[in-house]
Amino acid sequence: MSRISYREALREALQEAMQRDPRVFLMGEDVGRYGGTYAVSKGLLAEFGPERIRDTPLSELAFVGAGIGAALGGLRPIVEVMTVNFSLLALDQIVNTAATLRHMSGGQCSVPLVIRMTTGAGRQLAAQHSHSLEGWYAHIPGIRVLAPATLEDARGMLWPALEDPDPVILFEHGQLYNVEGELAEGVTVDIRSAKVRRAGRDLTLIAYGGLLGKALEAAEQLAREGIDVEVIDLRVLRPLDDATLLASLAKTHRLVVVDEGWKSGSLAAEVVARLTEQAFYELDAPPVRVCSAEVPIPYAKHLEEAALPQVAVIVAAAHGVCGT
Amino acid sequence: MSSQTQTSDTLMLPPGPVPTAPVPFAPELALGLLRDMLRIRRLEEKCAELYGAGQIRGFLHLYIGEEAVAAGAMRALSTDDTVVATYREHGQALLRGVSMRAIIAEMFGKQEGCSRGRGGSMHLFDAQSRFFGGNAIVGGGLPLSVGLALADRMQGIRRVTACFFGDGAVAEGAFHESMNLAALWQLPVLFCCENNLYAMGTALPRSESQTDLCLKAASYRIASRAVDGMDVVATHQAALEAVDAVRSTQQPFFLEFQTYRFRAHSMFDPDLYRDKAEIEHWKEHGPIHTYTARLKAQGLLAEEQFLALDVEVGREVDDAIAYAEAGHWEPVADLLRDVHTPAGGSSS
Numbered sequence: 060m061s062r063i064s065y066r067e068a069l070r071e072a073l074q075e076a077m078q079r080d081p082r083v084f085l086m087g088e089d090v091g092r093y094g095g096t097y098a099v100s101k102g103l104l105a106e107f108g109p110e111r112i113r114d115t116p117l118s119e120l121a122f123v124g125a126g127i128g129a130a131l132g133g134l135r136p137i138v139e140v141m142t143v144n145f146s147l148l149a150l151d152q153i154v155n156t157a158a159t160l161r162h163m164s165g166g167q168c169s170v171p172l173v174i175r176m177t178t179g180a181g182r183q184l185a186a187q188h189s190h191s192l193e194g195w196y197a198h199i200p201g202i203r204v205l206a207p208a209t210l211e212d213a214r215g216m217l218w219p220a221l222e223d224p225d226p227v228i229l230f231e232h233g234q235l236y237n238v239e240g241e242l243a244e245g246v247t248v249d250i251r252s253a254k255v256r257r258a259g260r261d262l263t264l265i266a267y268g269g270l271l272g273k274a275l276e277a278a279e280q281l282a283r284e285g286i287d288v289e290v291i292d293l294r295v296l297r298p299l300d301d302a303t304l305l306a307s308l309a310k311t312h313r314l315v316v317v318d319e320g321w322k323s324g325s326l327a328a329e330v331v332a333r334l335t336e337q338a339f340y341e342l343d344a345p346p347v348r349v350c351s352a353e354v355p356i357p358y359a360k361h362l363e364e365a366a367l368p369q370v371a372v373i374v375a376a377a378h379g380v381c382g383t
Numbered sequence: 384m385s386s387q388t389q390t391s392d393t394l395m396l397p398p399g400p401v402p403t404a405p406v407p408f409a410p411e412l413a414l415g416l417l418r419d420m421l422r423i424r425r426l427e428e429k430c431a432e433l434y435g436a437g438q439i440r441g442f443l444h445l446y447i448g449e450e451a452v453a454a455g456a457m458r459a460l461s462t463d464d465t466v467v468a469t470y471r472e473h474g475q476a477l478l479r480g481v482s483m484r485a486i487i488a489e490m491f492g493k494q495e496g497c498s499r500g501r502g503g504s505m506h507l508f509d510a511q512s513r514f515f516g517g518n519a520i521v522g523g524g525l526p527l528s529v530g531l532a533l534a535d536r537m538q539g540i541r542r543v544t545a546c547f548f549g550d551g552a553v554a555e556g557a558f559h560e561s562m563n564l565a566a567l568w569q570l571p572v573l574f575c576c577e578n579n580l581y582a583m584g585t586a587l588p589r590s591e592s593q594t595d596l597c598l599k600a601a602s603y604r605i606a607s608r609a610v611d612g613m614d615v616v617a618t619h620q621a622a623l624e625a626v627d628a629v630r631s632t633q634q635p636f637f638l639e640f641q642t643y644r645f646r647a648h649s650m651f652d653p654d655l656y657r658d659k660a661e662i663e664h665w666k667e668h669g670p671i672h673t674y675t676a677r678l679k680a681q682g683l684l685a686e687e688q689f690l691a692l693d694v695e696v697g698r699e700v701d702d703a704i705a706y707a708e709a710g711h712w713e714p715v716a717d718l719l720r721d722v723h724t725p726a727g728g729s730s731s
């Protein structure tokens with residue numbers, strides 16, 4: 060066990076991957092000399108040099124596409140897109156090329172590419188720097204979408220992502236980088252399953268990424284108020300691990316889903332729809348979603364807070380579903 | 384460089400006179416280039432018929448008129464080089480070695496197709512010969528080619544990546560970002576711009592403030608050259624020199640082929656945006672008949688020989704159609720395959 064931050068866990072994962080496999084390299088805007096926008100790759104340039112810690116110009120489309128090409132060419136690129144907001148400039152390469160190449164080529168061309176990006180709001184960065192578009196990416200067949208919410212996943216998800224022969228997107232929530240805790244040495248994790256982060260009997264509370272912490276906080280408060288909440292961390296946003304969710308619902312019969320994306324067309328909508336389709340008769344009450352308000356994220360602190368899912372709202376939703 | 388700077392309402396004519404000079408190649412190469420162009424032409428003429436008959440569906444973009452570009456360029460590459468192409472890629476795929484059988488089967492949607500019928504005309508692939516598609520997003524292949532070249536550079540492999548794209552792609556950000564990256568990182572990419580003067584119905588002067596495309600390359604400090612894309616001697620010589628430059632310097636090169644498509648953009652296009660007289664002018668420069676005439680004039684080709692070649696190519700096309708017709712529809716039960724690589728499955 061050692062004390063570590065989410066940022067450091069990500070950095071250790073990068074460092075280990077680069078040491079283990081000479082085909083692995085990192086490229087993106089300011090990953091090298093600047094040290095990474097969120098300082099994740101700080102110090103790696105000195106260790107691995109500018110070929111493998113490769114600064115790129117502001118050309119999201121081209122360097123994500125170049126990552127795809129490099130993957131086809133036998134390397135294992137990790138492409139850092141500064142934030143999900145800017146990934147929109149690379150959407151074409153991700154959706155039209157990375158996700159489709161294997162299929163369009165009749166199985167000839169797999170794309171072993173990892174894309175990392177920061178996501179989420181909560182830092183008063185206003186409407187163009189606060190998106191949570193994980194759900195959009197989770198819509199696309201052909202890519203695997205991961206949301207490390209814990210130190211363990213921050214440390215452990217990169218390696219299996221690199222071992223995956225197909226494109227993987229890793230979403231790092233901007234609010235998590237400074238989170239610290241204890242982490243055991245040599246953790247390994249899978250990139251297939253959802254995980255129960257807190258066992259409970261009365262209610263299934265599903266969350267991912269930046270909101271897992273708030274879900275756990277809400278669960279603690281609810282425990283004090285007599286509701287025993289099971290908190291599930293989705294971890295893998297595509298493909299969804301229905302089995303773990305269904306098993307929990309079969310136990311609790313009540314469901315709240317938390318998602319920082321906007322409610323309309325959200326990942327939360329997908330989760331609720333799946334569980335309702337497959338386990339309608341397990342439900343003792345209509346499921347509820349707690350999502351961001353349908354407004355571009357405002358700058359002013361009180362308005363931003365009002366727009367995002369907060370612990371109090373999750374708690375209230377849980378009481379509603381439990382009729383308490 | 385380019386003289387194609389007329390305004391949109393005047394005819395855009397071929398850059399030079401119809402070439403008549405003797406073909407400076409040994410007979411095998413000289414006749415090989417003819418055969419290459421004829422194979423593309425006859426294949427595509429049949430594709431148009433098959434489209435009319437409903438056997439090929441979706442988008443079909445014919446290369447007819449532009450054959451000298453693929454023929455000249457593909458022969459300049461070695462088998463270990465890499466090729467990235469567009470949706471108008473039948474010629475490149477064929478000359479890269481994808482069989483006519485696999486190409487037509489692909490267009491029929493049969494599982495014997497080079498992409499198992501998942502791709503169609505616009506997505507021909509052949510990983511074995513390093514032919515990475517078949518990209519139907521205008522400009523979409525450019526970043527890919529940069530990455531492929533980067534992988535070679537980082538792994539110490541001396542290879543050329545040839546990336547084909549149209550004049551329309553030059554307006555896309557992907558073109559500019561990719562040119563810059565290739566120059567900045569000094570990557571061995573041969574940018575092959577097939578300037579056929581139109582992007583669907585939009586003539587080059589209606590989309591570019593600067594129609595001399597080589598100047599764009601110059602702004603990225605990439606060496607460039609424009610060449611008569613209707614003359615297979617010129618395209619091949621220019622491609623040989625360009626490939627050689629890329630291979631020896633490991634730097635990018637921009638090669639503009641000034642060419643013209645004789646057919647509509649796709650089978651859906653009524654071709655209303657250009658003057659018939661313009662098309663006729665370019666047809667006088669048709670790559671196959673002008674070249675055939677030169678070969679004959681210098682005694683490298685007799686009429687009977689040409690006819691025999693044509694018959695042989697025709698047989699290849701007929702055989703490919705029969706093969707495709709006898710091919711199989713992939714079982715619907717397999718619908719979801721190749722979205723992800725199966726465990727233990729192949730990855731490049």
Ligand SMILES: Cc1ncc(C[n+]2csc(CCOP(=O)(O)OP(=O)(O)O)c2C)c(N)n1
Pocket residue numbers: 471519520521522548549550551552553577579581582583648
């Ligand atoms: C990004 C994008 N925008 C628009 C289209 C629709 N489209 C298909 S081909 C084409 C014209 C492209 O022209 P050019 O690059 O000159 O190639 P050509 O067809 O002349 O070979 C257009 C606009 C597309 N496929 N991709």
Ligand SMILES: [Mg+2]
Pocket residue numbers: 549550551577578579580581582583
């Ligand atoms: Mg064009």
